[in-house]
Amino acid sequence: MEATTCNGSVDGSPVFYLVGIPSLPESLFLLVFFIFLLFYLLILMGNTLILVAVVAEPSLHKPMYFFLTNLSALDILFTTTTVPKMLSLFLLGDHFLSFPACFLQMYLFQTFTCSEAFILVVMAYDRYVAICRPLHYPVHMTPQTNAALAAGAWLAAFLLPIPPAVQTSQMAYNNINHIYHCFCDHLVLVKASCSDPTPQTLMGFCIAMVVSFLPLLLVLLSYARILASVLRINSREGRSKAFSTCSSHLLVVGTYYSSIAIAYVAYRAELPPDFHIMGNVAYAILTPILNPLIYTLRNKDVKAAITKIACLRSSSGIGALGL
Known part of the structure; x- marks a missing residue:
């Protein structure tokens, strides 16, 4: 697609220069690279471990864990969209x-952001059916229904x-854009x-509202119904068991929306650009x-x-050594 540059010429190949963190000295680039690399490896290892565990263990072949595999796959894709380029920027100066x-x-980052919000809603619905309508759970949450929801x-x-x-993409850009x-x-x-920028800023804000607050509202409504149902359980042990099945999901929802709030406040507040950038990072x-840590x-x-x-794996390794 051709893009009209700001000087009025037509050029099909404008490029973008990623500044990174403006006030970060180059002497710290290597340290930041290793920090981000460590985080990225932990994300890959933690979420892959969950995927393998759910697929390999028959007792986890349940709707809740099916949606968890979607969340883990999503987290891998989400970080792979941005982190490798960040690593290249800080290690090689590839701006x-x-x-x-x-x-x-940009498109994939927004897509996976939306996916996470919607998957969290689906997981909240799964917990609502499991706790509020347990007798209907096998009928409502069939493999076909689960696949359709995901x-x-x-x-x-x-x-x-x-x-x-x-x-x-149809806005006007210079040949080199910082x-x-x-x-x-x-x-x-x-x-x-x-x-x-006004029309695009307004559109971005409207989509952010739809993607962030509408799913959050649905999650809160689900948990309001769950709370009302749990409080009607006479047994203290029964209430505790019901709450325990929701605790991991609630922590993930809390982490997700807390990170969105940090990014939003960092952007809206009158702070230096570095705070805006680090909020998004x-x-x-x-x-x-945090998702794999919470669930494990x-x-x-x-x-x-x-x-x-x-x-x-340890037993097979020992057996292979003939011990």
Whole structure:
């Protein structure tokens, strides 16, 4: 797609220069690289471990863990969209992104952000049916229904970011555009353009409201119904068991929306650009690194499955050595 540059010429190949963190001295680039690399490896290892555990352990072949595999796969894709380029920037000084690559990164970042919000809603619905309508759970949460819910969440997430991505790509840009960020995000691309940013900023805000607050409202409504149902349980042990099945999901929801709040406040507040950038970077890394920790530390079924797999691997390793 051709893009009209700010000087009025027509050029099909504007490029974007990722500034990174403006006030960060180059002497600290290597340290930041290793920190981000460590986080990225932890995200890959933690979420892959959950995927393997759920697939390999028959006792985890339940709707709740099916949606958990979607969340783990999503976290891997979400961070892979941004972190490798950030690593290249801090290690190799690779600041440039082509026009198509920058907009693809922006589109995928928005897509996986939407996917996470929608998958969390689906997981909240699963917990609502399990606790509030337990006798109907096998009927409502069939494999076909689970697949349809997950597919609907992914499809909606892939469709919603298309309008802002297309319209932002048609704005006017210079041949070289400085992006004060570590990756291509919608608002920084709008700011880098020479066109009037108001329509795109408004569209981005409206989509953010739909993607963030509508799913949050649905999650809160689900848990309001769950809380009312749990409080009607006479047995203290029954109430405790019901709450324990929701605790991991509630922590993940809390982490996700806390990271969004940090990014939003960092952007809206009158703070230096570095705070805006780090707020978004924290949002891109915080949830994917905490999700596997929450589900492995607080969910006894997942923890038991991972322990079992680890023991089997250790036993096979000892057997291979002939011990």
